Amino acid sequence: MAQHTNDGFLQSNNPGGRLSLRAKMIGLISLLLIGVFVIFAMFLYPFISDTMEEQIGKRALSVAQSVAHIPELADAFERDEPAAVIQDIVDPIREETGAEFIVVGNEDGIRYSHPNPDRIGEEMIGGDNDRALNEGESYTSRSIGSLGLSIRGKVPLRNEAGDIIGVVSVGFLDSEIRETVWDQSKPLWVALISIILLGIAGAIAIAHYLKKLLSDMEPEEISHLLLQKEAILQSTHEGIVAVDQSGLVTMMNAAARRIVLGDEKQADHVYGRPVQEIIPETRLHRVLHHGERHHDEEMVLSGNIVLVNRMPVYDRETIAGAVSTIRRKTELEHVTKELLQVKQYANAQRAQAHEFSNKLYIILGLLQLNQTQEAIDFIKQEKNIQNEWSAFLTQHVADPMVHGLLQGKYNQANELGVRMEIDPGSQLTHRLYGKKRTAFVTALGNLLENAIEAVEAVPEARERMVSVFLTDMGDDVVAEVEDTGAGIAEEDIDKLFQQGFTRKQNVHRGTGLALSKQLVQEAGGEILLEEGEYGGACFVVTIPKEGIQDE
Structure with a gap:
Protein backbone atom coordinates (compact mmCIF):
# COMPACT_ATOMS: atom_id res chain seq x y z
CA MET A 1 0.00 0.00 0.00
CA MET A 217 1.26 4.16 -7.57
CA GLU A 218 0.31 0.55 -8.13
CA PRO A 219 -3.14 -0.48 -9.49
CA GLU A 220 -4.07 -1.97 -6.11
CA GLU A 221 -3.16 1.31 -4.43
CA ILE A 222 -5.18 3.30 -6.97
CA SER A 223 -8.18 1.01 -6.46
CA HIS A 224 -7.90 1.30 -2.67
CA LEU A 225 -7.47 5.06 -2.88
CA LEU A 226 -10.50 5.34 -5.17
CA LEU A 227 -12.64 3.32 -2.77
CA GLN A 228 -11.32 5.33 0.16
CA LYS A 229 -12.05 8.67 -1.48
CA GLU A 230 -15.48 7.49 -2.62
CA ALA A 231 -16.25 6.51 0.98
CA ILE A 232 -15.06 9.91 2.21
CA LEU A 233 -17.10 11.78 -0.42
CA GLN A 234 -20.27 9.81 0.29
CA SER A 235 -19.95 9.95 4.08
CA THR A 236 -19.20 13.66 4.42
CA HIS A 237 -22.05 15.89 5.57
CA GLU A 238 -21.02 18.58 3.09
CA GLY A 239 -22.60 18.31 -0.36
CA ILE A 240 -20.17 18.15 -3.29
CA VAL A 241 -21.13 18.61 -6.95
CA ALA A 242 -18.62 18.40 -9.80
CA VAL A 243 -19.18 19.25 -13.47
CA ASP A 244 -17.04 18.95 -16.58
CA GLN A 245 -16.16 21.78 -18.96
CA SER A 246 -19.52 21.38 -20.71
CA GLY A 247 -21.45 21.84 -17.47
CA LEU A 248 -22.53 18.17 -17.25
CA VAL A 249 -22.67 16.60 -13.80
CA THR A 250 -19.84 14.11 -13.23
CA MET A 251 -20.16 13.64 -9.47
CA MET A 252 -22.74 14.34 -6.79
CA ASN A 253 -22.31 12.80 -3.36
CA ALA A 254 -25.07 11.61 -1.05
CA ALA A 255 -25.13 14.81 1.00
CA ALA A 256 -25.60 16.93 -2.14
CA ARG A 257 -28.43 14.67 -3.31
CA ARG A 258 -30.12 15.02 0.08
CA ILE A 259 -29.88 18.81 -0.07
CA VAL A 260 -30.67 19.32 -3.77
CA LEU A 261 -32.98 16.39 -4.57
CA GLY A 262 -34.25 15.45 -1.14
CA ASP A 263 -33.26 11.82 -1.73
CA GLU A 264 -29.69 10.57 -1.53
CA LYS A 265 -30.59 7.42 -3.53
CA GLN A 266 -31.51 9.33 -6.68
CA ALA A 267 -28.34 9.28 -8.73
CA ASP A 268 -28.88 7.49 -12.04
CA HIS A 269 -30.70 10.40 -13.67
CA VAL A 270 -28.19 12.97 -12.40
CA TYR A 271 -24.91 12.05 -14.05
CA GLY A 272 -24.36 13.36 -17.57
CA ARG A 273 -27.15 15.95 -17.33
CA PRO A 274 -26.64 19.75 -17.40
CA VAL A 275 -26.22 21.02 -13.86
CA GLN A 276 -28.71 23.86 -14.48
CA GLU A 277 -31.48 21.29 -15.03
CA ILE A 278 -30.80 19.77 -11.62
CA ILE A 279 -29.91 22.94 -9.69
CA PRO A 280 -31.56 25.88 -11.48
CA GLU A 281 -30.17 28.35 -8.93
CA THR A 282 -26.56 27.29 -9.47
CA ARG A 283 -23.99 29.66 -10.89
CA LEU A 284 -21.46 27.04 -11.91
CA HIS A 285 -21.81 28.13 -15.54
CA ARG A 286 -20.29 31.49 -14.57
CA VAL A 287 -17.39 29.65 -12.98
CA LEU A 288 -16.87 27.65 -16.19
CA HIS A 289 -17.08 30.69 -18.46
CA HIS A 290 -15.25 33.29 -16.38
CA GLY A 291 -13.23 31.34 -13.82
CA GLU A 292 -15.00 33.10 -10.94
CA ARG A 293 -14.64 31.86 -7.36
CA HIS A 294 -17.48 32.16 -4.86
CA HIS A 295 -16.94 31.65 -1.14
CA ASP A 296 -19.66 31.06 1.47
CA GLU A 297 -22.42 32.48 -0.69
CA GLU A 298 -25.76 32.14 1.05
CA MET A 299 -28.69 30.82 -0.97
CA VAL A 300 -31.81 28.67 -0.68
CA LEU A 301 -31.94 25.16 -2.18
CA SER A 302 -35.06 23.05 -1.77
CA GLY A 303 -36.14 25.00 1.28
CA ASN A 304 -32.71 24.82 2.90
CA ILE A 305 -30.54 27.84 3.67
CA VAL A 306 -27.10 26.78 2.50
CA LEU A 307 -23.64 28.25 2.12
CA VAL A 308 -22.11 27.52 -1.28
CA ASN A 309 -18.50 27.57 -2.43
CA ARG A 310 -17.65 27.34 -6.12
CA MET A 311 -14.27 27.11 -7.79
CA PRO A 312 -12.93 26.13 -11.23
CA VAL A 313 -10.81 23.05 -11.89
CA TYR A 314 -7.83 23.73 -14.13
CA ASP A 315 -5.97 21.37 -16.45
CA ARG A 316 -2.75 23.31 -16.91
CA GLU A 317 -4.18 26.74 -17.78
CA THR A 318 -7.52 25.62 -19.22
CA ILE A 319 -10.72 25.32 -17.20
CA ALA A 320 -11.57 21.60 -17.27
CA GLY A 321 -14.57 21.75 -14.95
CA ALA A 322 -15.85 23.16 -11.68
CA VAL A 323 -16.63 21.97 -8.16
CA SER A 324 -19.26 23.29 -5.79
CA THR A 325 -19.51 22.49 -2.10
CA ILE A 326 -22.83 22.93 -0.34
CA ARG A 327 -23.38 22.88 3.39
CA ARG A 328 -26.45 23.63 5.39
CA LYS A 329 -26.28 26.69 7.51
CA THR A 330 -26.86 24.27 10.36
CA GLU A 331 -26.52 20.51 10.33
CA LEU A 332 -30.26 19.86 10.16
CA GLU A 333 -33.11 21.92 8.80
CA HIS A 334 -35.11 21.96 12.03
CA VAL A 335 -32.02 23.15 13.93
CA THR A 336 -31.87 26.13 11.57
CA LYS A 337 -35.48 26.98 12.30
CA GLU A 338 -35.02 26.57 16.05
CA LEU A 339 -31.90 28.71 15.92
CA LEU A 340 -33.90 31.45 14.18
CA GLN A 341 -36.51 31.30 16.92
CA VAL A 342 -33.85 31.29 19.65
CA LYS A 343 -32.27 34.32 18.02
CA GLN A 344 -35.62 36.07 18.01
CA TYR A 345 -36.15 35.22 21.67
CA ALA A 346 -32.62 36.36 22.49
CA ASN A 347 -33.17 39.68 20.71
CA ALA A 348 -36.45 40.08 22.57
CA GLN A 349 -34.82 39.42 25.92
CA ARG A 350 -31.94 41.76 25.11
CA ALA A 351 -34.36 44.49 24.03
CA GLN A 352 -36.54 43.93 27.07
CA ALA A 353 -33.57 44.01 29.43
CA HIS A 354 -32.21 47.18 27.80
CA GLU A 355 -35.63 48.83 27.88
CA PHE A 356 -36.15 47.78 31.51
CA SER A 357 -32.75 49.21 32.42
CA ASN A 358 -33.63 52.55 30.80
CA LYS A 359 -36.92 52.71 32.66
CA LEU A 360 -35.20 51.93 35.96
CA TYR A 361 -32.88 54.87 35.36
CA ILE A 362 -35.90 57.11 34.67
CA ILE A 363 -37.54 55.97 37.91
CA LEU A 364 -34.25 56.44 39.81
CA GLY A 365 -33.91 59.96 38.43
CA LEU A 366 -37.47 60.88 39.40
CA LEU A 367 -36.95 59.54 42.90
CA GLN A 368 -33.68 61.44 43.30
CA LEU A 369 -35.55 64.61 42.32
CA ASN A 370 -38.22 63.81 44.92
CA GLN A 371 -40.79 63.45 42.11
CA THR A 372 -42.38 60.49 43.82
CA GLN A 373 -45.83 60.87 42.28
CA GLU A 374 -44.40 61.19 38.77
CA ALA A 375 -42.40 57.98 39.33
CA ILE A 376 -45.51 56.17 40.50
CA ASP A 377 -47.51 57.39 37.49
CA PHE A 378 -44.71 56.36 35.12
CA ILE A 379 -44.61 52.86 36.61
CA LYS A 380 -48.39 52.50 36.29
CA GLN A 381 -48.31 53.75 32.69
CA GLU A 382 -45.61 51.30 31.61
CA LYS A 383 -47.31 48.47 33.42
CA ASN A 384 -50.59 49.24 31.69
CA ILE A 385 -48.92 49.33 28.23
CA GLN A 386 -47.18 45.99 28.77
CA ASN A 387 -50.28 44.47 30.29
CA GLU A 388 -52.47 45.67 27.45
CA TRP A 389 -50.10 44.28 24.76
CA SER A 390 -49.59 40.97 26.58
CA ALA A 391 -53.28 40.64 27.41
CA PHE A 392 -54.28 41.29 23.81
CA LEU A 393 -51.86 38.65 22.50
CA THR A 394 -52.99 36.16 25.16
CA GLN A 395 -56.65 36.67 24.30
CA HIS A 396 -56.42 36.87 20.50
CA VAL A 397 -53.33 34.83 19.48
CA ALA A 398 -53.69 31.16 20.40
CA ASP A 399 -50.47 29.88 18.82
CA PRO A 400 -47.62 30.22 21.37
CA MET A 401 -44.97 30.44 18.64
CA VAL A 402 -46.70 33.41 17.00
CA HIS A 403 -47.39 34.89 20.43
CA GLY A 404 -43.73 34.69 21.43
CA LEU A 405 -42.58 36.06 18.08
CA LEU A 406 -44.84 39.13 18.31
CA GLN A 407 -43.84 39.77 21.95
CA GLY A 408 -40.16 39.63 21.07
CA LYS A 409 -40.50 41.88 18.02
CA TYR A 410 -42.54 44.37 20.09
CA ASN A 411 -39.72 44.67 22.64
CA GLN A 412 -37.10 44.90 19.87
CA ALA A 413 -39.05 47.70 18.17
CA ASN A 414 -39.39 49.61 21.44
CA GLU A 415 -35.65 49.45 22.01
CA LEU A 416 -35.01 50.85 18.51
CA GLY A 417 -37.54 53.66 18.92
CA VAL A 418 -40.06 52.07 16.57
CA ARG A 419 -43.73 51.94 17.52
CA MET A 420 -45.25 48.56 16.82
CA GLU A 421 -48.99 48.16 16.97
CA ILE A 422 -51.40 45.33 16.30
CA ASP A 423 -54.79 45.97 14.74
CA PRO A 424 -57.53 45.74 17.38
CA GLY A 425 -59.55 43.53 15.06
CA SER A 426 -56.79 40.94 14.86
CA GLN A 427 -57.64 37.38 15.81
CA LEU A 428 -55.69 34.11 15.47
CA THR A 429 -57.50 31.31 17.25
CA HIS A 430 -56.59 28.58 14.74
CA ARG A 431 -53.32 26.78 15.45
CA LEU A 432 -51.03 25.71 12.66
CA TYR A 433 -48.70 22.70 12.79
CA GLY A 434 -45.73 21.27 10.92
CA LYS A 435 -44.93 22.89 7.57
CA LYS A 436 -47.70 25.45 7.87
CA ARG A 437 -46.56 26.70 11.27
CA THR A 438 -42.91 26.82 10.15
CA ALA A 439 -43.83 28.71 6.98
CA PHE A 440 -46.09 31.18 8.81
CA VAL A 441 -43.64 31.91 11.66
CA THR A 442 -40.66 32.20 9.31
CA ALA A 443 -42.48 34.52 6.90
CA LEU A 444 -43.97 36.69 9.68
CA GLY A 445 -40.62 36.95 11.47
CA ASN A 446 -38.78 37.97 8.28
CA LEU A 447 -41.44 40.53 7.34
CA LEU A 448 -41.37 42.10 10.83
CA GLU A 449 -37.56 42.17 10.81
CA ASN A 450 -37.52 43.86 7.40
CA ALA A 451 -40.23 46.32 8.46
CA ILE A 452 -38.38 47.34 11.64
CA GLU A 453 -35.15 47.83 9.66
CA ALA A 454 -37.05 49.89 7.05
CA VAL A 455 -38.62 52.32 9.54
CA GLU A 456 -35.42 52.51 11.58
CA ALA A 457 -33.89 54.39 8.65
CA VAL A 458 -36.76 56.92 8.62
CA PRO A 459 -35.80 60.41 9.95
CA GLU A 460 -36.96 61.08 13.49
CA ALA A 461 -39.21 63.86 12.24
CA ARG A 462 -41.47 61.23 10.66
CA GLU A 463 -43.46 58.58 12.43
CA ARG A 464 -41.70 55.25 12.81
CA MET A 465 -44.38 52.62 12.95
CA VAL A 466 -44.95 48.95 12.08
CA SER A 467 -48.53 47.70 11.93
CA VAL A 468 -49.59 44.05 12.18
CA PHE A 469 -52.96 42.53 11.34
CA LEU A 470 -53.82 38.85 11.91
CA THR A 471 -57.01 36.99 11.08
CA ASP A 472 -58.28 33.45 10.55
CA MET A 473 -61.90 34.30 9.91
CA GLY A 474 -62.08 32.52 6.54
CA ASP A 475 -60.42 29.43 5.09
CA ASP A 476 -56.93 30.93 5.43
CA VAL A 477 -54.69 32.24 8.18
CA VAL A 478 -53.72 35.76 7.11
CA ALA A 479 -50.99 38.08 8.36
CA GLU A 480 -50.51 41.63 7.08
CA VAL A 481 -47.37 43.63 7.93
CA GLU A 482 -47.17 47.31 6.97
CA ASP A 483 -44.63 50.00 7.80
CA THR A 484 -44.02 53.72 7.33
CA GLY A 485 -40.68 53.24 5.62
CA ALA A 486 -39.58 54.26 2.14
CA GLY A 487 -41.44 51.38 0.49
CA ILE A 488 -40.37 49.22 -2.47
CA ALA A 489 -39.05 50.85 -5.63
CA GLU A 490 -41.08 49.97 -8.70
CA GLU A 491 -38.06 48.56 -10.55
CA ASP A 492 -37.38 46.18 -7.62
CA ILE A 493 -40.86 44.65 -7.38
CA ASP A 494 -40.21 41.88 -9.96
CA LYS A 495 -36.92 40.91 -8.29
CA LEU A 496 -38.16 41.16 -4.71
CA PHE A 497 -38.49 37.42 -4.07
CA GLN A 498 -35.46 36.35 -6.11
CA GLN A 499 -32.66 34.51 -4.36
CA GLY A 500 -29.81 36.85 -3.43
CA PHE A 501 -31.59 40.14 -4.27
CA THR A 502 -31.21 42.83 -1.60
CA ARG A 503 -30.73 46.57 -1.27
CA LYS A 504 -28.92 46.10 2.03
CA GLN A 505 -25.16 46.42 2.17
CA ASN A 506 -24.53 43.52 4.57
CA VAL A 507 -23.04 40.30 3.24
CA HIS A 508 -25.12 37.13 3.06
CA ARG A 509 -28.42 39.01 2.73
CA GLY A 510 -31.21 38.47 0.23
CA THR A 511 -32.40 35.08 1.49
CA GLY A 512 -35.22 36.02 3.90
CA LEU A 513 -37.97 36.83 1.40
CA ALA A 514 -36.87 34.09 -1.00
CA LEU A 515 -36.95 31.49 1.77
CA SER A 516 -40.26 32.80 3.10
CA LYS A 517 -41.92 32.64 -0.33
CA GLN A 518 -40.63 29.12 -0.95
CA LEU A 519 -41.84 27.80 2.42
CA VAL A 520 -45.22 29.52 2.11
CA GLN A 521 -45.75 28.11 -1.40
CA GLU A 522 -44.81 24.61 -0.22
CA ALA A 523 -47.45 24.99 2.51
CA GLY A 524 -50.03 25.89 -0.17
CA GLY A 525 -50.12 29.62 0.63
CA GLU A 526 -49.03 32.91 -0.91
CA ILE A 527 -46.99 35.95 0.04
CA LEU A 528 -47.94 39.16 -1.76
CA LEU A 529 -46.87 42.79 -1.92
CA GLU A 530 -49.78 45.22 -1.77
CA GLU A 531 -50.26 48.97 -1.64
CA GLY A 532 -50.38 50.14 2.00
CA GLU A 533 -51.98 53.04 3.81
CA TYR A 534 -48.86 54.51 5.38
CA GLY A 535 -46.69 54.97 2.32
CA GLY A 536 -44.28 52.09 3.08
CA ALA A 537 -44.30 48.40 2.17
CA CYS A 538 -47.29 46.20 2.86
CA PHE A 539 -46.93 42.41 2.71
CA VAL A 540 -49.72 39.86 3.08
CA VAL A 541 -49.14 36.19 3.97
CA THR A 542 -51.91 33.61 3.55
CA ILE A 543 -51.71 29.99 4.69
CA PRO A 544 -54.70 27.64 4.07
CA LYS A 545 -56.09 25.94 7.16
CA GLU A 546 -56.69 22.73 5.22
CA GLY A 547 -55.39 21.06 2.05
CA ILE A 548 -51.70 20.38 2.82
CA GLN A 549 -50.75 17.49 5.08
CA ASP A 550 -48.57 18.64 7.96
CA GLU A 551 -45.41 16.76 8.70
Missing part, protein backbone atom coordinates in the same frame (compact mmCIF):
# COMPACT_ATOMS: atom_id res chain seq x y z
CA ALA A 2 0.99 3.62 -0.37
CA GLN A 3 2.43 5.53 2.59
CA HIS A 4 2.01 9.21 3.33
CA THR A 5 5.18 11.26 3.41
CA ASN A 6 5.67 14.41 5.46
CA ASP A 7 4.69 16.61 2.53
CA GLY A 8 1.35 14.85 2.13
CA PHE A 9 2.13 12.81 -0.97
CA LEU A 10 1.66 9.08 -1.32
CA GLN A 11 4.80 6.98 -1.38
CA SER A 12 4.52 3.61 -3.06
CA ASN A 13 5.83 0.37 -1.64
CA ASN A 14 5.44 -3.25 -2.68
CA PRO A 15 4.10 -5.45 0.11
CA GLY A 16 4.46 -9.19 -0.15
CA GLY A 17 7.04 -8.99 -2.93
CA ARG A 18 4.39 -8.64 -5.62
CA LEU A 19 5.48 -7.52 -9.04
CA SER A 20 5.17 -3.79 -9.62
CA LEU A 21 3.09 -2.31 -12.42
CA ARG A 22 6.29 -1.41 -14.27
CA ALA A 23 7.58 -5.00 -14.10
CA LYS A 24 4.19 -6.41 -15.10
CA MET A 25 3.89 -4.12 -18.10
CA ILE A 26 7.44 -4.79 -19.28
CA GLY A 27 7.00 -8.54 -18.79
CA LEU A 28 3.59 -8.76 -20.45
CA ILE A 29 4.50 -6.59 -23.44
CA SER A 30 7.77 -8.52 -23.86
CA LEU A 31 5.92 -11.85 -23.71
CA LEU A 32 3.43 -10.54 -26.25
CA LEU A 33 6.20 -9.50 -28.63
CA ILE A 34 8.08 -12.76 -28.19
CA GLY A 35 4.86 -14.73 -28.67
CA VAL A 36 4.12 -12.85 -31.89
CA PHE A 37 7.71 -13.48 -33.00
CA VAL A 38 7.46 -17.23 -32.31
CA ILE A 39 4.13 -17.53 -34.13
CA PHE A 40 5.52 -15.50 -37.03
CA ALA A 41 8.67 -17.65 -37.13
CA MET A 42 6.64 -20.86 -37.07
CA PHE A 43 4.78 -19.65 -40.13
CA LEU A 44 7.59 -17.84 -41.91
CA TYR A 45 10.43 -20.38 -41.71
CA PRO A 46 8.49 -23.26 -43.35
CA PHE A 47 7.21 -20.83 -45.94
CA ILE A 48 10.74 -19.63 -46.80
CA SER A 49 12.09 -23.20 -46.73
CA ASP A 50 9.34 -24.56 -48.97
CA THR A 51 9.69 -21.65 -51.34
CA MET A 52 13.44 -22.10 -51.51
CA GLU A 53 13.15 -25.87 -52.06
CA GLU A 54 10.63 -25.28 -54.82
CA GLN A 55 12.94 -22.79 -56.51
CA ILE A 56 15.96 -25.09 -56.21
CA GLY A 57 13.89 -28.03 -57.52
CA LYS A 58 12.91 -25.97 -60.54
CA ARG A 59 16.53 -25.00 -60.98
CA ALA A 60 17.69 -28.64 -60.81
CA LEU A 61 15.03 -29.66 -63.31
CA SER A 62 16.04 -26.82 -65.65
CA VAL A 63 19.72 -27.85 -65.53
CA ALA A 64 18.76 -31.48 -66.11
CA GLN A 65 16.68 -30.53 -69.13
CA SER A 66 19.53 -28.47 -70.54
CA VAL A 67 21.99 -31.35 -70.08
CA ALA A 68 19.55 -33.87 -71.61
CA HIS A 69 19.35 -31.80 -74.78
CA ILE A 70 23.11 -31.82 -75.41
CA PRO A 71 23.53 -33.89 -78.66
CA GLU A 72 26.99 -35.11 -77.72
CA LEU A 73 25.53 -36.77 -74.63
CA ALA A 74 23.23 -39.04 -76.63
CA ASP A 75 26.04 -39.76 -79.15
CA ALA A 76 28.34 -40.85 -76.33
CA PHE A 77 25.98 -43.74 -75.56
CA GLU A 78 27.03 -45.28 -78.90
CA ARG A 79 30.69 -45.49 -77.84
CA ASP A 80 32.35 -48.38 -76.10
CA GLU A 81 33.26 -46.18 -73.09
CA PRO A 82 30.42 -43.63 -72.71
CA ALA A 83 31.59 -42.58 -69.26
CA ALA A 84 34.86 -41.15 -70.53
CA VAL A 85 33.02 -38.71 -72.77
CA ILE A 86 29.98 -37.98 -70.58
CA GLN A 87 32.03 -37.21 -67.44
CA ASP A 88 33.99 -34.56 -69.33
CA ILE A 89 30.76 -33.00 -70.65
CA VAL A 90 28.85 -32.68 -67.37
CA ASP A 91 31.65 -31.73 -64.91
CA PRO A 92 32.05 -28.16 -66.25
CA ILE A 93 28.30 -27.73 -66.22
CA ARG A 94 28.09 -28.95 -62.60
CA GLU A 95 30.75 -26.51 -61.49
CA GLU A 96 29.14 -23.65 -63.40
CA THR A 97 25.61 -24.22 -62.07
CA GLY A 98 26.66 -25.01 -58.51
CA ALA A 99 24.83 -28.32 -58.49
CA GLU A 100 26.07 -30.92 -56.01
CA PHE A 101 25.96 -33.61 -58.66
CA ILE A 102 24.97 -34.25 -62.27
CA VAL A 103 24.59 -37.97 -62.81
CA VAL A 104 23.87 -39.51 -66.21
CA GLY A 105 22.73 -43.14 -66.20
CA ASN A 106 21.68 -45.61 -68.82
CA GLU A 107 18.28 -47.29 -69.00
CA ASP A 108 19.43 -49.82 -66.38
CA GLY A 109 20.41 -47.05 -63.97
CA ILE A 110 24.17 -47.55 -64.33
CA ARG A 111 26.11 -44.29 -63.79
CA TYR A 112 28.12 -42.80 -66.65
CA SER A 113 29.03 -39.69 -64.63
CA HIS A 114 29.34 -38.78 -60.92
CA PRO A 115 31.20 -36.15 -58.87
CA ASN A 116 33.13 -39.05 -57.37
CA PRO A 117 34.74 -40.88 -60.33
CA ASP A 118 35.09 -44.05 -58.23
CA ARG A 119 31.31 -44.49 -58.31
CA ILE A 120 31.03 -44.38 -62.08
CA GLY A 121 29.73 -47.71 -63.37
CA GLU A 122 27.71 -48.35 -60.18
CA GLU A 123 23.95 -48.39 -59.99
CA MET A 124 22.18 -45.12 -59.22
CA ILE A 125 20.75 -44.91 -55.66
CA GLY A 126 17.39 -43.46 -54.67
CA GLY A 127 14.89 -45.54 -56.59
CA ASP A 128 13.28 -42.51 -58.20
CA ASN A 129 14.21 -43.10 -61.88
CA ASP A 130 11.18 -45.13 -62.91
CA ARG A 131 8.99 -42.27 -64.03
CA ALA A 132 11.76 -40.87 -66.26
CA LEU A 133 12.89 -44.21 -67.72
CA ASN A 134 9.55 -45.94 -68.07
CA GLU A 135 7.11 -43.06 -68.65
CA GLY A 136 9.37 -40.37 -70.07
CA GLU A 137 8.38 -37.75 -67.47
CA SER A 138 10.46 -34.81 -66.30
CA TYR A 139 10.01 -34.14 -62.56
CA THR A 140 11.62 -33.26 -59.24
CA SER A 141 12.04 -35.62 -56.35
CA ARG A 142 13.47 -35.71 -52.84
CA SER A 143 15.48 -38.77 -52.02
CA ILE A 144 18.63 -40.08 -50.34
CA GLY A 145 21.47 -40.89 -52.68
CA SER A 146 25.14 -41.73 -52.31
CA LEU A 147 25.89 -38.13 -51.19
CA GLY A 148 22.93 -37.86 -48.83
CA LEU A 149 19.46 -36.34 -48.87
CA SER A 150 18.99 -34.13 -51.91
CA ILE A 151 16.47 -32.47 -54.17
CA ARG A 152 16.76 -33.83 -57.69
CA GLY A 153 15.66 -32.89 -61.18
CA LYS A 154 14.99 -35.99 -63.31
CA VAL A 155 14.79 -35.79 -67.12
CA PRO A 156 14.78 -38.75 -69.58
CA LEU A 157 17.61 -38.87 -72.13
CA ARG A 158 16.55 -39.68 -75.71
CA ASN A 159 18.42 -40.54 -78.91
CA GLU A 160 17.71 -39.06 -82.30
CA ALA A 161 14.88 -41.52 -82.85
CA GLY A 162 13.23 -40.34 -79.65
CA ASP A 163 13.77 -43.55 -77.73
CA ILE A 164 14.68 -43.32 -74.04
CA ILE A 165 18.26 -44.45 -73.60
CA GLY A 166 18.99 -43.10 -70.14
CA VAL A 167 18.27 -40.49 -67.46
CA VAL A 168 19.87 -37.23 -66.33
CA SER A 169 19.73 -36.48 -62.59
CA VAL A 170 20.79 -33.05 -61.25
CA GLY A 171 20.78 -32.65 -57.47
CA PHE A 172 21.33 -30.14 -54.65
CA LEU A 173 22.02 -31.50 -51.15
CA ASP A 174 19.42 -30.77 -48.48
CA SER A 175 22.07 -29.56 -46.04
CA GLU A 176 23.24 -26.97 -48.51
CA ILE A 177 19.65 -25.92 -49.14
CA ARG A 178 19.13 -25.38 -45.40
CA GLU A 179 22.28 -23.33 -45.25
CA THR A 180 21.10 -21.28 -48.22
CA VAL A 181 17.69 -20.77 -46.57
CA TRP A 182 19.40 -19.52 -43.41
CA ASP A 183 21.72 -17.19 -45.33
CA GLN A 184 18.81 -15.76 -47.28
CA SER A 185 16.54 -15.28 -44.24
CA LYS A 186 19.21 -14.08 -41.79
CA PRO A 187 18.58 -10.34 -42.44
CA LEU A 188 14.87 -10.92 -41.82
CA TRP A 189 15.49 -12.63 -38.46
CA VAL A 190 17.92 -9.90 -37.45
CA ALA A 191 15.28 -7.28 -38.29
CA LEU A 192 12.61 -9.15 -36.33
CA ILE A 193 14.86 -9.53 -33.29
CA SER A 194 15.72 -5.83 -33.51
CA ILE A 195 12.01 -5.01 -33.57
CA ILE A 196 11.49 -7.15 -30.45
CA LEU A 197 14.33 -5.37 -28.66
CA LEU A 198 12.90 -2.00 -29.69
CA GLY A 199 9.48 -3.17 -28.50
CA ILE A 200 10.90 -4.13 -25.10
CA ALA A 201 12.63 -0.76 -24.88
CA GLY A 202 9.32 0.88 -25.78
CA ALA A 203 7.57 -1.19 -23.11
CA ILE A 204 10.08 0.06 -20.53
CA ALA A 205 9.49 3.68 -21.65
CA ILE A 206 5.69 3.27 -21.62
CA ALA A 207 5.77 1.62 -18.19
CA HIS A 208 7.94 4.43 -16.83
CA TYR A 209 5.64 7.07 -18.31
CA LEU A 210 2.49 5.45 -16.93
CA LYS A 211 4.03 5.05 -13.49
CA LYS A 212 4.98 8.71 -13.52
CA LEU A 213 1.47 9.62 -14.70
CA LEU A 214 0.00 7.55 -11.84
CA SER A 215 2.25 9.22 -9.24
CA ASP A 216 4.28 6.00 -8.98
